[in-house]
Amino acid sequence: MARFPQLICLTLFLAAVVRHGLPSAPRSGGEAWDYVEVRAGAHMFWWLYYADSPSAGYKDLPLVMWLQGGPGGSGTGFGNFEEIGPLDRDLQPRKTSWVQAASVLFVDNPVGTGFSYTDGPDGFATNVSTVASDMLVLLQHFFTEKPEFQSIPFYIFSESYGGKMAAAISLELTKAVAQGSVKCSFAGVALGDSWISPLDSVMTWGPYLYSTSLLDDYGLSDVTSAAEKVKQAVENEEYLKATELWSVMESVVEADTDGVNFYNILTQQPDEKLTSAAGESFIALLTRRHIHPLHRQSLSELMNGPIRKKLAIIPQNVTWGGQAEQVFSFMAGDFMRPVVDVVDQLLTAGVNVTVYNGQLDLIVDTIGQEMWVKRLKWEGLPTFNKLRWTPLDDPASPGVTGAFAKTYKNFAFYWILRAGHMVPSDQGPMALQVLKMITQQD
16 A cells, blocks of 8 residues: 655654654655455554665665564564664654665564454464464565565564564465465575574573573572473473463573563663562463563554554554454464474575574573574584684774674574664664675675
Protein backbone atom coordinates (compact mmCIF):
# COMPACT_ATOMS: atom_id res chain seq x y z
CA MET A 1 0.00 0.00 0.00
CA ALA A 2 1.81 3.12 -1.21
CA ARG A 3 1.82 6.35 0.77
CA PHE A 4 2.77 9.88 -0.27
CA PRO A 5 6.13 10.86 1.26
CA GLN A 6 4.99 14.47 1.72
CA LEU A 7 1.99 13.44 3.81
CA ILE A 8 4.09 11.05 5.87
CA CYS A 9 6.74 13.64 6.69
CA LEU A 10 4.06 16.21 7.57
CA THR A 11 2.38 13.76 9.96
CA LEU A 12 5.64 12.99 11.75
CA PHE A 13 6.59 16.66 11.77
CA LEU A 14 3.34 17.71 13.44
CA ALA A 15 3.51 14.88 15.99
CA ALA A 16 7.06 15.87 16.92
CA VAL A 17 6.14 19.53 17.23
CA VAL A 18 3.26 18.72 19.58
CA ARG A 19 5.43 16.55 21.82
CA HIS A 20 8.87 18.15 21.70
CA GLY A 21 8.85 21.39 19.78
CA LEU A 22 10.34 21.96 16.36
CA PRO A 23 12.65 19.03 15.36
CA SER A 24 15.40 18.93 12.80
CA ALA A 25 13.68 17.63 9.67
CA PRO A 26 14.96 14.30 8.26
CA ARG A 27 15.45 13.77 4.56
CA SER A 28 12.14 12.68 3.06
CA GLY A 29 12.35 9.07 1.93
CA GLY A 30 9.42 6.99 0.67
CA GLU A 31 7.49 4.58 2.84
CA ALA A 32 4.85 1.90 2.40
CA TRP A 33 2.97 -0.45 4.73
CA ASP A 34 0.21 -3.02 4.64
CA TYR A 35 -1.30 -6.17 6.11
CA VAL A 36 -1.02 -9.66 4.65
CA GLU A 37 -3.36 -12.45 5.74
CA VAL A 38 -0.79 -15.25 5.91
CA ARG A 39 -3.29 -17.84 7.12
CA ALA A 40 -7.02 -17.72 7.77
CA GLY A 41 -7.46 -15.33 10.69
CA ALA A 42 -3.72 -14.51 10.90
CA HIS A 43 -2.83 -10.98 9.81
CA MET A 44 0.80 -9.84 9.56
CA PHE A 45 1.84 -6.18 9.37
CA TRP A 46 4.87 -4.85 7.47
CA TRP A 47 6.38 -1.39 7.14
CA LEU A 48 8.94 -0.45 4.49
CA TYR A 49 11.32 2.52 4.40
CA TYR A 50 12.93 3.10 1.02
CA ALA A 51 16.67 3.76 1.27
CA ASP A 52 17.35 7.48 1.71
CA SER A 53 21.00 8.04 0.80
CA PRO A 54 22.50 11.31 -0.47
CA SER A 55 24.86 9.35 -2.74
CA ALA A 56 22.72 6.52 -4.16
CA GLY A 57 19.17 5.73 -5.15
CA TYR A 58 17.25 2.97 -3.41
CA LYS A 59 17.63 0.68 -6.44
CA ASP A 60 21.40 0.84 -5.98
CA LEU A 61 21.23 -0.19 -2.32
CA PRO A 62 20.17 -3.48 -0.69
CA LEU A 63 16.88 -4.35 0.96
CA VAL A 64 17.12 -5.46 4.60
CA MET A 65 14.33 -7.16 6.54
CA TRP A 66 14.61 -6.72 10.32
CA LEU A 67 13.19 -9.37 12.68
CA GLN A 68 12.83 -8.62 16.40
CA GLY A 69 13.13 -11.08 19.26
CA GLY A 70 10.86 -12.23 22.05
CA PRO A 71 9.03 -13.96 20.46
CA GLY A 72 6.55 -11.11 20.67
CA GLY A 73 8.87 -8.10 20.30
CA SER A 74 7.80 -5.66 17.59
CA GLY A 75 10.15 -4.73 14.76
CA THR A 76 7.93 -1.85 13.63
CA GLY A 77 8.11 -0.48 17.15
CA PHE A 78 11.33 -1.35 19.00
CA GLY A 79 13.55 -2.12 16.01
CA ASN A 80 12.27 0.92 14.18
CA PHE A 81 12.15 3.63 16.83
CA GLU A 82 14.71 2.30 19.34
CA GLU A 83 17.38 0.83 17.06
CA ILE A 84 17.70 1.39 13.32
CA GLY A 85 14.77 3.35 11.87
CA PRO A 86 15.03 6.92 10.51
CA LEU A 87 13.49 8.45 13.65
CA ASP A 88 13.99 7.70 17.32
CA ARG A 89 11.30 7.31 19.97
CA ASP A 90 11.10 11.12 20.29
CA LEU A 91 10.65 11.42 16.52
CA GLN A 92 14.07 12.97 16.15
CA PRO A 93 16.31 11.96 13.20
CA ARG A 94 18.66 9.07 14.02
CA LYS A 95 22.22 9.65 12.83
CA THR A 96 22.94 5.93 12.63
CA SER A 97 19.73 4.90 10.87
CA TRP A 98 20.17 1.93 8.55
CA VAL A 99 17.87 3.63 6.03
CA GLN A 100 20.86 5.67 4.85
CA ALA A 101 22.50 2.43 3.64
CA ALA A 102 19.56 0.20 2.72
CA SER A 103 15.83 0.01 2.26
CA VAL A 104 14.52 -1.46 5.52
CA LEU A 105 11.50 -3.72 5.84
CA PHE A 106 10.15 -4.14 9.38
CA VAL A 107 7.76 -7.06 9.94
CA ASP A 108 5.78 -7.67 13.11
CA ASN A 109 6.45 -11.39 13.38
CA PRO A 110 5.21 -13.94 14.54
CA VAL A 111 1.55 -13.18 13.96
CA GLY A 112 0.16 -11.38 17.02
CA THR A 113 3.30 -9.28 17.49
CA GLY A 114 3.11 -5.48 17.39
CA PHE A 115 0.36 -4.44 14.97
CA SER A 116 0.04 -7.99 13.60
CA TYR A 117 -2.95 -9.81 15.04
CA THR A 118 -5.00 -12.98 15.00
CA ASP A 119 -8.78 -13.35 14.96
CA GLY A 120 -8.59 -16.18 17.48
CA PRO A 121 -6.29 -18.63 19.31
CA ASP A 122 -5.91 -20.82 16.23
CA GLY A 123 -4.07 -18.01 14.45
CA PHE A 124 -0.97 -18.04 16.66
CA ALA A 125 2.18 -19.89 15.60
CA THR A 126 3.47 -22.63 17.89
CA ASN A 127 6.85 -23.35 16.25
CA VAL A 128 9.40 -21.84 13.90
CA SER A 129 8.17 -24.00 11.03
CA THR A 130 4.85 -22.15 11.07
CA VAL A 131 6.67 -18.85 11.54
CA ALA A 132 8.72 -19.59 8.42
CA SER A 133 5.76 -20.64 6.30
CA ASP A 134 3.85 -17.51 7.38
CA MET A 135 6.79 -15.32 6.39
CA LEU A 136 7.04 -16.94 2.97
CA VAL A 137 3.43 -15.95 2.30
CA LEU A 138 4.23 -12.38 3.31
CA LEU A 139 7.40 -12.24 1.21
CA GLN A 140 5.65 -13.68 -1.81
CA HIS A 141 3.04 -10.95 -1.45
CA PHE A 142 5.63 -8.23 -0.85
CA PHE A 143 7.84 -9.01 -3.85
CA THR A 144 4.76 -9.34 -6.05
CA GLU A 145 3.42 -5.98 -4.91
CA LYS A 146 6.87 -4.36 -5.05
CA PRO A 147 8.49 -5.92 -8.16
CA GLU A 148 11.16 -3.20 -8.18
CA PHE A 149 12.78 -5.05 -5.25
CA GLN A 150 12.94 -8.45 -6.96
CA SER A 151 16.40 -7.77 -8.43
CA ILE A 152 17.78 -5.89 -5.42
CA PRO A 153 20.01 -7.88 -3.00
CA PHE A 154 17.79 -8.96 -0.09
CA TYR A 155 19.19 -9.63 3.38
CA ILE A 156 17.50 -10.81 6.56
CA PHE A 157 18.89 -9.23 9.74
CA SER A 158 17.73 -10.31 13.16
CA GLU A 159 18.12 -9.97 16.89
CA SER A 160 17.68 -12.45 19.75
CA TYR A 161 14.83 -14.92 19.13
CA GLY A 162 14.46 -13.18 15.79
CA GLY A 163 17.67 -14.96 14.77
CA LYS A 164 16.15 -18.37 15.41
CA MET A 165 13.21 -17.40 13.22
CA ALA A 166 15.52 -15.82 10.62
CA ALA A 167 17.48 -19.04 10.24
CA ALA A 168 14.34 -21.09 9.62
CA ILE A 169 12.88 -18.45 7.30
CA SER A 170 16.13 -18.23 5.33
CA LEU A 171 16.20 -21.97 4.70
CA GLU A 172 12.62 -22.02 3.44
CA LEU A 173 13.21 -18.88 1.38
CA THR A 174 16.26 -20.47 -0.27
CA LYS A 175 14.08 -23.40 -1.35
CA ALA A 176 11.26 -21.11 -2.51
CA VAL A 177 13.61 -18.98 -4.63
CA ALA A 178 15.05 -22.11 -6.26
CA GLN A 179 11.54 -23.32 -7.03
CA GLY A 180 10.47 -19.93 -8.33
CA SER A 181 7.61 -19.46 -5.87
CA VAL A 182 9.23 -16.31 -4.41
CA LYS A 183 10.96 -13.92 -6.78
CA CYS A 184 13.80 -12.14 -5.00
CA SER A 185 17.57 -11.91 -4.91
CA PHE A 186 18.23 -13.46 -1.51
CA ALA A 187 21.78 -12.47 -0.54
CA GLY A 188 22.23 -13.64 3.05
CA VAL A 189 21.14 -13.74 6.69
CA ALA A 190 22.68 -12.03 9.72
CA LEU A 191 22.08 -13.56 13.16
CA GLY A 192 22.48 -10.91 15.85
CA ASP A 193 22.78 -12.13 19.48
CA SER A 194 20.58 -14.96 18.29
CA TRP A 195 18.84 -17.76 20.19
CA ILE A 196 20.26 -20.47 17.91
CA SER A 197 21.35 -22.88 20.63
CA PRO A 198 19.58 -21.99 23.88
CA LEU A 199 21.38 -24.64 25.90
CA ASP A 200 24.83 -23.32 24.97
CA SER A 201 23.77 -19.91 26.28
CA VAL A 202 22.38 -21.34 29.49
CA MET A 203 25.40 -23.54 30.21
CA THR A 204 27.83 -20.63 29.84
CA TRP A 205 25.97 -18.04 31.96
CA GLY A 206 27.68 -19.21 35.14
CA PRO A 207 31.27 -19.18 33.84
CA TYR A 208 30.70 -15.85 32.07
CA LEU A 209 29.28 -14.14 35.17
CA TYR A 210 31.97 -15.68 37.38
CA SER A 211 34.76 -14.51 35.08
CA THR A 212 33.39 -10.96 35.19
CA SER A 213 33.14 -10.99 39.01
CA LEU A 214 29.35 -10.98 39.03
CA LEU A 215 29.14 -14.33 40.83
CA ASP A 216 31.11 -15.69 43.74
CA ASP A 217 31.78 -19.41 44.30
CA TYR A 218 28.38 -19.92 45.95
CA GLY A 219 26.59 -18.11 43.14
CA LEU A 220 28.45 -20.09 40.48
CA SER A 221 27.36 -23.30 42.20
CA ASP A 222 23.72 -22.14 42.28
CA VAL A 223 23.67 -21.14 38.63
CA THR A 224 25.46 -24.30 37.51
CA SER A 225 22.96 -26.45 39.39
CA ALA A 226 20.03 -24.63 37.78
CA ALA A 227 21.65 -24.96 34.34
CA GLU A 228 22.04 -28.72 34.74
CA LYS A 229 18.29 -29.05 35.27
CA VAL A 230 17.63 -27.13 32.07
CA LYS A 231 20.14 -29.32 30.26
CA GLN A 232 18.47 -32.51 31.40
CA ALA A 233 15.06 -31.30 30.18
CA VAL A 234 16.47 -30.28 26.78
CA GLU A 235 18.31 -33.59 26.37
CA ASN A 236 15.04 -35.38 27.16
CA GLU A 237 13.33 -33.14 24.56
CA GLU A 238 10.97 -31.82 27.23
CA TYR A 239 11.08 -28.35 25.75
CA LEU A 240 8.17 -26.75 27.59
CA LYS A 241 9.62 -27.96 30.89
CA ALA A 242 13.01 -26.63 29.78
CA THR A 243 11.47 -23.19 29.19
CA GLU A 244 10.00 -23.21 32.69
CA LEU A 245 13.31 -24.30 34.23
CA TRP A 246 15.06 -21.59 32.20
CA SER A 247 12.78 -19.07 33.89
CA VAL A 248 13.74 -20.49 37.28
CA MET A 249 17.41 -20.23 36.34
CA GLU A 250 16.98 -16.57 35.45
CA SER A 251 15.56 -15.95 38.93
CA VAL A 252 18.61 -17.66 40.43
CA VAL A 253 20.93 -15.46 38.36
CA GLU A 254 19.04 -12.34 39.32
CA ALA A 255 19.16 -13.20 43.03
CA ASP A 256 22.87 -14.11 43.08
CA THR A 257 23.98 -11.08 41.03
CA ASP A 258 21.68 -8.59 42.78
CA GLY A 259 19.79 -7.91 39.58
CA VAL A 260 22.21 -8.04 36.67
CA ASN A 261 20.60 -6.92 33.42
CA PHE A 262 20.37 -9.91 31.07
CA TYR A 263 20.81 -7.55 28.12
CA ASN A 264 23.95 -5.77 29.34
CA ILE A 265 26.00 -7.04 32.25
CA LEU A 266 27.36 -3.58 33.11
CA THR A 267 23.92 -2.45 34.21
CA GLN A 268 21.24 -3.68 36.59
CA GLN A 269 17.65 -4.37 35.64
CA PRO A 270 16.16 -1.02 34.62
CA ASP A 271 13.13 -1.40 36.87
CA GLU A 272 12.29 -3.52 39.90
CA LYS A 273 13.88 -6.92 40.26
CA LEU A 274 11.74 -9.31 38.27
CA THR A 275 11.25 -12.15 40.70
CA SER A 276 8.08 -14.16 40.36
CA ALA A 277 5.02 -12.84 42.16
CA ALA A 278 2.76 -15.17 44.12
CA GLY A 279 0.62 -17.21 41.76
CA GLU A 280 2.28 -15.78 38.64
CA SER A 281 2.86 -18.23 35.80
CA PHE A 282 6.35 -18.62 34.39
CA ILE A 283 5.01 -17.39 31.04
CA ALA A 284 3.84 -14.15 32.65
CA LEU A 285 7.22 -13.73 34.35
CA LEU A 286 9.13 -14.37 31.13
CA THR A 287 6.90 -11.88 29.36
CA ARG A 288 7.69 -9.26 31.98
CA ARG A 289 11.40 -9.99 31.66
CA HIS A 290 11.76 -10.17 27.91
CA ILE A 291 8.75 -8.60 26.21
CA HIS A 292 7.91 -5.65 28.45
CA PRO A 293 11.36 -4.03 27.94
CA LEU A 294 10.54 -3.97 24.22
CA HIS A 295 7.19 -2.30 24.94
CA ARG A 296 8.08 0.37 27.47
CA GLN A 297 5.33 2.87 28.16
CA SER A 298 6.70 5.77 26.12
CA LEU A 299 7.11 3.55 23.04
CA SER A 300 3.64 2.08 23.52
CA GLU A 301 2.16 5.57 23.73
CA LEU A 302 3.93 6.52 20.50
CA MET A 303 2.80 3.40 18.63
CA ASN A 304 -0.79 3.48 19.88
CA GLY A 305 -1.01 7.25 19.43
CA PRO A 306 0.64 9.23 16.60
CA ILE A 307 1.93 6.19 14.69
CA ARG A 308 -1.39 4.39 14.74
CA LYS A 309 -3.05 7.56 13.46
CA LYS A 310 -0.43 7.94 10.74
CA LEU A 311 -0.77 4.37 9.48
CA ALA A 312 -4.57 4.65 9.32
CA ILE A 313 -5.13 0.94 8.57
CA ILE A 314 -4.90 -0.60 12.05
CA PRO A 315 -8.22 -2.25 12.98
CA GLN A 316 -10.06 -0.55 15.83
CA ASN A 317 -9.87 -3.62 18.07
CA VAL A 318 -6.10 -4.06 17.60
CA THR A 319 -3.66 -2.56 20.11
CA TRP A 320 0.06 -2.45 19.35
CA GLY A 321 1.60 -5.19 21.50
CA GLY A 322 -1.77 -6.34 22.79
CA GLN A 323 -1.22 -10.01 21.90
CA ALA A 324 2.49 -10.20 22.79
CA GLU A 325 2.09 -12.43 25.84
CA GLN A 326 -0.03 -14.87 23.84
CA VAL A 327 2.63 -14.96 21.12
CA PHE A 328 5.23 -15.98 23.71
CA SER A 329 2.89 -18.44 25.39
CA PHE A 330 2.03 -20.30 22.17
CA MET A 331 5.75 -20.53 21.25
CA ALA A 332 6.89 -21.65 24.72
CA GLY A 333 7.06 -25.33 23.79
CA ASP A 334 9.42 -24.54 20.92
CA PHE A 335 11.45 -21.88 22.73
CA MET A 336 14.36 -24.03 23.93
CA ARG A 337 14.63 -26.13 20.78
CA PRO A 338 17.97 -25.51 18.94
CA VAL A 339 18.29 -24.70 15.23
CA VAL A 340 22.04 -25.25 14.77
CA ASP A 341 21.29 -27.85 12.13
CA VAL A 342 19.38 -25.20 10.17
CA VAL A 343 22.46 -22.95 10.13
CA ASP A 344 24.50 -25.90 8.88
CA GLN A 345 22.01 -26.47 6.07
CA LEU A 346 22.19 -22.79 5.10
CA LEU A 347 25.97 -22.86 4.91
CA THR A 348 25.98 -26.09 2.92
CA ALA A 349 23.46 -24.55 0.50
CA GLY A 350 25.89 -21.68 -0.08
CA VAL A 351 23.83 -19.04 1.74
CA ASN A 352 25.88 -16.19 3.22
CA VAL A 353 25.54 -16.47 7.00
CA THR A 354 26.82 -13.88 9.47
CA VAL A 355 26.85 -14.13 13.27
CA TYR A 356 27.33 -10.91 15.22
CA ASN A 357 27.26 -10.62 19.00
CA GLY A 358 27.59 -7.97 21.69
CA GLN A 359 30.46 -8.35 24.14
CA LEU A 360 28.31 -7.41 27.17
CA ASP A 361 25.28 -9.55 26.37
CA LEU A 362 24.35 -12.17 28.95
CA ILE A 363 21.18 -13.82 27.69
CA VAL A 364 22.90 -14.78 24.43
CA ASP A 365 26.49 -14.52 25.59
CA THR A 366 29.29 -14.69 23.05
CA ILE A 367 30.87 -17.71 24.76
CA GLY A 368 27.71 -19.71 24.08
CA GLN A 369 27.61 -18.52 20.48
CA GLU A 370 31.17 -19.66 19.92
CA MET A 371 30.35 -23.10 21.33
CA TRP A 372 27.63 -23.91 18.82
CA VAL A 373 29.63 -22.38 15.97
CA LYS A 374 32.51 -24.71 16.74
CA ARG A 375 30.17 -27.71 16.44
CA LEU A 376 29.02 -26.84 12.93
CA LYS A 377 29.44 -29.61 10.38
CA TRP A 378 30.08 -27.08 7.59
CA GLU A 379 33.11 -28.15 5.57
CA GLY A 380 34.75 -24.73 5.85
CA LEU A 381 34.76 -24.69 9.66
CA PRO A 382 38.29 -26.15 10.18
CA THR A 383 39.81 -23.38 8.05
CA PHE A 384 37.58 -20.74 9.66
CA ASN A 385 38.73 -21.82 13.13
CA LYS A 386 42.40 -21.43 12.15
CA LEU A 387 41.94 -17.79 11.14
CA ARG A 388 42.99 -14.92 13.38
CA TRP A 389 40.35 -12.26 13.79
CA THR A 390 40.79 -8.79 12.32
CA PRO A 391 40.30 -5.68 14.47
CA LEU A 392 37.90 -3.05 13.13
CA ASP A 393 38.05 0.63 14.03
CA ASP A 394 35.04 2.12 15.77
CA PRO A 395 33.67 4.72 13.30
CA ALA A 396 32.74 6.97 16.23
CA SER A 397 36.25 6.79 17.72
CA PRO A 398 38.97 6.43 15.07
CA GLY A 399 41.94 4.50 16.39
CA VAL A 400 39.80 2.66 18.95
CA THR A 401 38.85 -0.94 18.23
CA GLY A 402 35.10 -1.31 17.93
CA ALA A 403 34.87 -4.94 16.85
CA PHE A 404 36.73 -7.99 15.68
CA ALA A 405 35.81 -9.95 12.56
CA LYS A 406 36.58 -13.27 10.96
CA THR A 407 35.34 -14.34 7.51
CA TYR A 408 35.80 -17.43 5.38
CA LYS A 409 33.83 -18.24 2.25
CA ASN A 410 30.13 -17.75 3.09
CA PHE A 411 30.46 -17.48 6.89
CA ALA A 412 31.41 -14.47 9.03
CA PHE A 413 31.53 -13.69 12.74
CA TYR A 414 31.65 -10.18 14.24
CA TRP A 415 32.46 -9.62 17.92
CA ILE A 416 31.01 -6.17 18.75
CA LEU A 417 32.80 -4.52 21.67
CA ARG A 418 31.03 -2.48 24.36
CA ALA A 419 27.63 -3.67 23.12
CA GLY A 420 25.00 -5.72 24.88
CA HIS A 421 22.08 -7.66 23.47
CA MET A 422 20.73 -4.78 21.35
CA VAL A 423 23.85 -3.98 19.33
CA PRO A 424 22.41 -1.11 17.24
CA SER A 425 21.13 0.60 20.42
CA ASP A 426 24.44 0.26 22.26
CA GLN A 427 26.88 0.81 19.40
CA GLY A 428 24.98 2.49 16.57
CA PRO A 429 27.96 3.62 14.45
CA MET A 430 29.63 0.21 14.67
CA ALA A 431 26.38 -1.60 13.86
CA LEU A 432 25.90 0.59 10.79
CA GLN A 433 29.48 -0.14 9.70
CA VAL A 434 28.90 -3.90 10.08
CA LEU A 435 25.71 -3.61 8.03
CA LYS A 436 27.68 -1.99 5.22
CA MET A 437 30.39 -4.66 5.41
CA ILE A 438 27.89 -7.53 5.32
CA THR A 439 26.04 -5.98 2.38
CA GLN A 440 29.36 -5.36 0.63
CA GLN A 441 29.25 -1.58 0.69
CA ASP A 442 32.67 -1.34 2.36
